[in-house]
Structures are given as structure tokens and as C-alpha cells.
Amino acid sequence: MKAGSDSVTARSAAVGVLNAVLGDGQMLSQVILPDGLSGPDRARAERLAVQVLRQLDRIDRVLRPLLRKAPPLAVLNILRLAVWERADGAAAHGVVNEAVALARRGKRTTHLSGLVNAVLRALPEPVDLAALPAPQMPRWIRQPLVHAYGRDAVVAIEAVQAQVPPVDVTPKAGAVALPEGEVLPSGSIRLASPGQITQLPGYDSGDWWVQDAAAAMAVRLMGVQKGEAVLDVCAAPGGKTLQLADAGARVTALDISAPRMARVAENLSRTGLTADLVVADALHWEAEAQFDAILLDAPCSATGTLRRHPDLPFIKDGSEVAGLVALQAALLDRALGWLKPSGRLVYCTCSLLAAEGEDQLAAALLRHPGLAVVPPALPWLPPEWVTAQGGVRLRPDYWGGMDGFFIATLITA
Numbered sequence: 001m002k003a004g005s006d007s008v009t010a011r012s013a014a015v016g017v018l019n020a021v022l023g024d025g026q027m028l029s030q031v032i033l034p035d036g037l038s039g040p041d042r043a044r045a046e047r048l049a050v051q052v053l054r055q056l057d058r059i060d061r062v063l064r065p066l067l068r069k070a071p072p073l074a075v076l077n078i079l080r081l082a083v084w085e086r087a088d089g090a091a092a093h094g095v096v097n098e099a100v101a102l103a104r105r106g107k108r109t110t111h112l113s114g115l116v117n118a119v120l121r122a123l124p125e126p127v128d129l130a131a132l133p134a135p136q137m138p139r140w141i142r143q144p145l146v147h148a149y150g151r152d153a154v155v156a157i158e159a160v161q162a163q164v165p166p167v168d169v170t171p172k173a174g175a176v177a178l179p180e181g182e183v184l185p186s187g188s189i190r191l192a193s194p195g196q197i198t199q200l201p202g203y204d205s206g207d208w209w210v211q212d213a214a215a216a217m218a219v220r221l222m223g224v225q226k227g228e229a230v231l232d233v234c235a236a237p238g239g240k241t242l243q244l245a246d247a248g249a250r251v252t253a254l255d256i257s258a259p260r261m262a263r264v265a266e267n268l269s270r271t272g273l274t275a276d277l278v279v280a281d282a283l284h285w286e287a288e289a290q291f292d293a294i295l296l297d298a299p300c301s302a303t304g305t306l307r308r309h310p311d312l313p314f315i316k317d318g319s320e321v322a323g324l325v326a327l328q329a330a331l332l333d334r335a336l337g338w339l340k341p342s343g344r345l346v347y348c349t350c351s352l353l354a355a356e357g358e359d360q361l362a363a364a365l366l367r368h369p370g371l372a373v374v375p376p377a378l379p380w381l382p383p384e385w386v387t388a389q390g391g392v393r394l395r396p397d398y399w400g401g402m403d404g405f406f407i408a409t410l411i412t413a
């Protein structure tokens with residue numbers, strides 16, 4: 001974003017978001033922006049905050065030599081935002097003036113507006129963040145990934161996570177209006193220039209939906225047949241429900257969260273697809289009949305989605321993982337009981353951690369002696385993505401960037 005007088009409100013809101021995430025540990029999705037911000041300013045504030053979080057380590061490397069001691073967080077975040085804007089090509093004088101004005105307006109920052117001015121005037125010219133090493137993932141994620149994939153792979157993943165992720169969409173069968181983009185081998189379309197999604201051709205007519213290429217692969221691996229009874233266990237916000245319904249399955253979509261299920265209903269309505277919606281805790285729900293196929297997209301650490309959620313490294317410390325692993329195992333055991341004898345269950349998580357993928361699968365195979373893995377048979381799937389167990393490991397550095405996922409198809413003997 002280029003500096004300009006109209007962007008002061010977006011800028012102050014962006015600093016507020018950074019204070020909430022980095023100071024109070026709030027998730028980006030939960031931060032409430034101030035009332036009275038226009039739609040475009042709201043979007044700009046969110047974009048600025050996300051970009052600063054994604055580049056935070058690089059930004060701090062630029063600032064560190066210019067600061068004798070760490071200023072209060074609210075001041076530091078004004079400086080961080082200004083460094084990002086300079087790196088993004090905004091003119092120095094505009095960025096400095098507006099950062100100083102922002103500091104003057106805040107009760108907690110006004111006494112340090114002189115410092116803001118001095119530091120920003122001392123920034124190198126140009127501010128080249130891309131020349132610095134990509135931000136590293138926190139230790140609780142990085143260490144197990146180095147162990148699982150090796151150091152080079154982790155560096156490649158971190159390089160991708162420092163970039164603005166592309167937007168992929170899944171076309172509906174027989175779609176007429178599609179936005180321009182590159183068709184990936186799996187059939188997802190990577191948009192050439194996303195801009196405002198709701199303005200793209202085919203959005204209003206429901207000809208496609210936004211869904212990362214990796215997220216779309218679980219249902220592609222399932223090989224759904226028309227008329228099959230399919231249960232989507234953790235369904236919201238519903239990208240995979242749409243795929244299942246579009247493939248002609250009779251879909252039951254279940255999720256514990258009513259507000260999130262409302263988004264599934266909206267998505268079905270826009271795309272003209274249908275599914276039975278159930279709001280329930282899968283750990284207590286009872287199925288009335290068994291299913292031909294079940295998709296379990298289990299709640300997880302979401303470590304495969306750091307590109308889109310750059311706040312996660314700052315608000316999570318890995319302490320939730322053990323609880324999530326136990327929940328995934330309990331959901332998996334329960335879901336297996338709803339399968340027809342010849343049925344298949346696709347288990348997936350958007351996690352990079354083996355604990356929520358490969359190890360979870362190995363533990364399930366031990367708990368259920370009759371359970372077997374069906375290796376994928378898709379011509380476009382690179383064989384090196386298939387694990388020794390027959391699961392699929394998707395990494396963020398594949399195909400120029402995708403979410404990290406683990407997917408496995410299970411059958412009971």
C-alpha cells in the first residue's frame with residue numbers, strides 16, 4: 001500500500017490489530033476493528049496487519065540496530081507498520097509523517113513521537129525485506145519438521161510462508177463462468193489476479209468457491225460416486241461439503257459449531273448445492289444409518305496454514321497439540337463405527353506435524369487390527385507425496401505454495 005492521507009484510519013486500525021495479537025494474544029480472526037471504519041479501510045487494515053505479522057522477524061531485524069532499547073509495544077508496532085510500508089514502496093516522507101501523527105494521537109505513544117520520527121528517518125534506503133532470511137517458524141513447530149522433512153525442506157517451507165499466498169478456487173462441475181488463472185494438475189484454478197473475490201466472474205452464479213488446492217485434494221482422493229451416502233464429520237465452513245455435494249453424493253454435513261455451520265448453509269445456497277446439515281458434537285452424535293464414505297477433516301494445530309494465518313506463531317505455543325491429537329483419535333474411532341462394512345474413511349488434517357498425521361494413522365492402525373490404508377491412485381499426484389504408509393503428505397513448498405495437509409484413505413477389512 002502506498003502512503004496517503006486517506007489511509008490514516010486504516011493504519012491506526014492496523015496498529016490496533018497488531019497490539020491485540022502481539023500484546024493480548026488474540027487471534028486475528030477474533031480482533032474487532034473499530035466502528036466507523038469504511039469497508040475498504042477495514043480490508044486495508046486487515047491486509048496491513050497480516051503483512052506485518054508475516055514479515056515481523058525481518059522488520060525487527062531492520063529496526064533493531066536503530067533502537068537502543070525496546071520501546072513500548074504500541075510504539076514498536078507503529079514503527080513496524082511504517083517499515084513494512086517503506087518496504088512495500090511507499091514514499092519515505094508520507095510514511096514518516098503519518099507514523100509520527102499516529103504516535104502523537106495515542107495516549108501511550110505521544111511522548112515517543114520524536115523517537116518514531118528519528119528511527120524512521122534513519123531507515124536504510126531502500127528497505128529490502130526480501131534480502132533478509134525468511135522468518136523462522138517457532139521452535140515447537142520447526143524442530144519436529146526438521147526431524148520429519150529435513151532442514152532444506154523447512155527452509156523452503158519458510159520461504160513460501162513469507163509470501164502472500166495465491167488464491168485457489170474449486171470449479172463446480174459444469175461451471176460456465178470462471179475467473180482467469182492457471183489450472184493446476186488437480187483441477188483447482190490458481191487465480192491470476194484475485195482482487196475483490198465477490199466481483200469475479202462466476203461468483204454470484206456460484207460456479208466456484210475459494211479453496212486452497214491442498215484442501216481440495218482430500219475429496220478428490222475419496223473418489224465419490226453419484227448417489228453415495230457420505231458423512232462430512234467436521235464440515236464447517238464447508239469447502240469439502242461443496243465438493244462432495246457437487247460430486248453427486250447424498251451429503252450429511254456435521255459440525256459442532258452453529259455459527260460456522262451457518263457459513264456452510266450460505267456456501268451451499270450460493271452454489272445451489274444441497275446437504276443435510278447437523279449441528280452436533282460428533283463425540284456424542286448417533287448416526288441413524290451407516291455411510292458409504294466418511295470424511296473426517298479433524299480439528300488440528302493448523303500448522304499447515306501459517307501462510308494464511310501468520311498470527312498463529314505469536315499466539316500458540318504447542319500446548320494444545322496433545323489435546324488435539326487425543327480428540328482426533330476419539331473422532332476417528334467414533335467415525336469408523338458409522339461406516340458400512342465396505343465403506344471408506346478419509347482422514348485429514350491441515351497440520352504439518354506427524355503427531356496429527358503419520359503418527360495418528362499409525363496409532364489408528366494399531367488400535368484397529370482390521371483397518372487398512374488404500375494408497376491413492378490419481379495420475380496427477382506426484383508419487384513422492386505418497387508416504388510409506390500409503391497416506392499423502394502435502395507440504396507448503398509444493399506447487400509454488402499450498403496448505404500443508406495429511407490425508408489418508410482407510411478401509412475396514
Ligand SMILES: C[S@@+](CC[C@H](N)C(=O)[O-])C[C@H]1O[C@@H](n2cnc3c(N)ncnc32)[C@H](O)[C@@H]1O
Pocket residue numbers: 215233234235236237238239240241254255256257260280281282283297298299300
Ligand atoms: C479443520 S475444520 C473443518 C474444515 C472443513 N472441513 C472445510 O473443508 O471447510 C474443523 C472443524 O471441526 C469442528 N469440530 C471440532 N470439534 C468437533 C466435534 N467434537 N464434533 C464436530 N465438529 C467438531 C470445528 O467446529 C471446525 O469447524
